[in-house]
Amino acid sequence: MNLIVFDIDDTLTRSEYQHQLAYVHSMKAIGIEKIDQNWKRYTHHTDSYILKENYEDNFEHPFDLGLVADFESNMTQIIEGLDRVREIPGAGVMIDYLRKEKQYAIAFATGSFLKPAYLKLEQANLWFDTRLVAASNQFYSREEIVGDAIERAKEYYKCDHFDHIISVGDGIWDLKTAQNLGLQFIGVGLKNLKDFEDAGIQVHTEDWTDFDVGTAERVLGIKR
Secondary structure (H helix, E strand, C coil): CCEEEECCECCCEECHHHHHHHHHHHHHHCCCCCCCCCHHHCCCCCHHHHHHHHHHHHCCCCCCHHHHHHHHHHHHHHHHCCCCCEECCCHHHHHHHHHHCCCCEEEEECCCCHHHHHHHHHHCCCCCCHHHEECCCCCCCHHHHHHHHHHHHHHHHCCCCCCCEEEEECCHHHHHHHHHHCCEEEEECCCCHHHHHHHCCCCEECCCCCCCHHHHHHHHCCCC
16 A cells, blocks of 8 residues: 655645734734744744744743644634635545545645644545644654654554655655655645755646646556
8 A cells, every 4th residue: 555645735725825824923922023934944844843943032931832732723713714725726636536546545744733734624625534634733843743644644544564655745845854754755836846846856746637646656666
């Protein structure tokens, strides 16, 4: 069995605007006024790590992951009041095709906090199971999150070993995570296309409407 691990924001859902607005407002709500919004400069591109960095830049005591529960609830409430999150075109059809026709195991690994991630998937009408969603509530690095997603998939699908594991994401940080973990990778979207091209990735798609799974499998050397 093969496993595909999807990032969520701007990989499956058009949610960057909603996420970033809710994230920044939630930081301000707990007293963080000085916020570095140059997201690419952070060592780890996750909600938990970026919150930790900004929290400790603003206050004189260390960040505690125990603050996440209230923070993510506030984020979720804000997102619920914004324009509904939509899917990246073709995402729902692609997930269903991979699950039902290609018999792929599916998991989700997001740098987002968990409750907002659930909401975005729900609003976009995408299939998911909460047991297959790994988020940044307990982890600072994307490598830890993707590793958690893989372990969740092993338990869910009762599979001790996957023949191939493909990570899918829209950011150069997603590619670096896949490389660090020795995973194959598919890039999505145009925002980071230049970075993807410079890194020499083999498979890229603008969205999921015309994505050909068979071609991607051949390029990546995946046997069925």
